[in-house]
Amino acid sequence: MPLFLRDRLNHEYWPWYLTYLPLLPLIVRTAIKLRSAVFFSVANPGIDMGGFFGERKSDIYALLPKESYPKTILVRPADSAQHILLQLKEASVPFPLIMKPDVGERGDGVKIIQSYGQLTTELMNIQRSGQDYLLQELVSWQAEFGLMVSKDPDTGIATLLSITGKRFLSVVGDGVRTVADLLAQTHRGSKQVDRLLATKITLMSSIPAAGEEVLVEPIGNHCRGTVFYDASNLISPKLQAAIQQLMDQTKGVYYGRFDVRAFDDQALMDGQFTILELNGVTSEPAHIYDPSFSAWQSWSELYRHHALLPDISAKLIRQGYNPVTLLQLIQRSEQHFGIKLPITKAIIRWFSGKDHTGALTAATQKPKTKQAGPAPATLGNGPVLAAAMVK
Numbered sequence: 001m002p003l004f005l006r007d008r009l010n011h012e013y014w015p016w017y018l019t020y021l022p023l024l025p026l027i028v029r030t031a032i033k034l035r036s037a038v039f040f041s042v043a044n045p046g047i048d049m050g051g052f053f054g055e056r057k058s059d060i061y062a063l064l065p066k067e068s069y070p071k072t073i074l075v076r077p078a079d080s081a082q083h084i085l086l087q088l089k090e091a092s093v094p095f096p097l098i099m100k101p102d103v104g105e106r107g108d109g110v111k112i113i114q115s116y117g118q119l120t121t122e123l124m125n126i127q128r129s130g131q132d133y134l135l136q137e138l139v140s141w142q143a144e145f146g147l148m149v150s151k152d153p154d155t156g157i158a159t160l161l162s163i164t165g166k167r168f169l170s171v172v173g174d175g176v177r178t179v180a181d182l183l184a185q186t187h188r189g190s191k192q193v194d195r196l197l198a199t200k201i202t203l204m205s206s207i208p209a210a211g212e213e214v215l216v217e218p219i220g221n222h223c224r225g226t227v228f229y230d231a232s233n234l235i236s237p238k239l240q241a242a243i244q245q246l247m248d249q250t251k252g253v254y255y256g257r258f259d260v261r262a263f264d265d266q267a268l269m270d271g272q273f274t275i276l277e278l279n280g281v282t283s284e285p286a287h288i289y290d291p292s293f294s295a296w297q298s299w300s301e302l303y304r305h306h307a308l309l310p311d312i313s314a315k316l317i318r319q320g321y322n323p324v325t326l327l328q329l330i331q332r333s334e335q336h337f338g339i340k341l342p343i344t345k346a347i348i349r350w351f352s353g354k355d356h357t358g359a360l361t362a363a364t365q366k367p368k369t370k371q372a373g374p375a376p377a378t379l380g381n382g383p384v385l386a387a388a389m390v391k
Contacts (some may be wrong), residue, residue: 010187011295012222019288022299023306029040032311034323039313043281049324054336056102057134057162060278065249066164069275070137074102081120084135093137095119099206101131102285106259107221112138125306126284139274141261144168144220145231148285151247153315155286158247160240161305163268165231173208179216180204192217192225220259222289232289234269242271250278256310257283279308 003301011019031037041050046063048055058074071091088097099122100110113119113135126133146164151157169192171182180197183189183204195214197204208214219302220226247253259276261270288298313323324332331339 167227175210236269
């Protein structure tokens with residue numbers, strides 16, 4: 001069967017607009033009720049636009065308890081290699097380490113840096129890109145999960161909604177075929193062959209021994225071949241208590257997903273994990289891509305999670321927080337995606353009778369809420385056990 005047709009028959013690889021189509025009535029109904037087309041941007045007042053898009057990871061890390069995530073260094077294009085190396089040394093961040101864009105999503109631009117020589121090369125790329133990056137301590141624990149959470153703005157009660165387990169892309173050798181050949185035999189692996197041949201030619205041309213399991217892609221993103229599966233059976237009282245403690249200490253966040261690593265399943269159930277990232281309002285309950293799920297199951301789970309956003313948004317609006325306007329959203333889209341929508345902006349201004357110009361920073365913030373300052377160069381002290389964060 002042609003690859004294109006297989007993708008269209010498998011809900012894992014559907015285009016995003018088809019996956020999210022069932023949410024359209026909910027979004028329209030809530031937008032009318034709350035009189036805001038972008039009502040969901042208020043769901044996380046501590047994150048720029050609620051985490052819709054374009055938010056800085058360094059700003060989000062600044063919201064978290066320092067002990068809850070790995071040691072992280074903010075790198076700007078003007079920083080010299082010597083200065084960055086000194087920062088890494090002072091923060092005790094060894095090689096290998098993780099490098100990722102400060103503004104990015106779906107694993108784009110994430111790399112494992114093995115040595116100072118490789119880092120020097122990548123720093124030259126950072127200078128050319130003009131973008132800020134993060135250097136982060138590599139977490140050795142191999143069990144990775146996505147924890148979807150919500151918090152009631154009135155009661156402060158946090159809920160662990162679901163858990164996504166991740167199985168990294170790997171192959172089992174037969175003593176004859178190369179890693180590239182083994183990947184090509186599976187639908188999921190075949191989609192990664194060209195990308196990996198361009199970046200990991202030595203690994204891809206190697207021949208694993210019979211029965212030898214080879215980890216091909218250690219970064220846990222669906223677009224990199226990771227299998228997402230429903231691991232909600234791991235929800236436990238200890239884990240729920242750890243989530244409540246974490247959400248109590250993370251101000252301005254009411255809906256999102258913590259991507260975490262733990263030693264194993266039991267450690268996660270015991271509330272022992274370290275945070276890799278926190279994603280905001282556009283977080284997916286990624287277990288909807290479980291290969292064993294039907295399309296109806298995926299849609300049902302997607303709706304169950306997003307159905308919480310109208311109530312969360314309404315409560316925060318009543319508390320005095322404001323969603324961004326549609327015009328502000330379009331302005332940010334122009335900045336972030338490099339597109340121009342002058343006619344759309346003119347129509348919105350005409351209908352609203354207002355001119356919402358000016359820089360958009362944290363439009364979801366409560367009018368008198370003090371803005372957080374810029375994140376420090378060294379952001380985290382982790383990794384540690386999240387269950388032990390509260391002293």
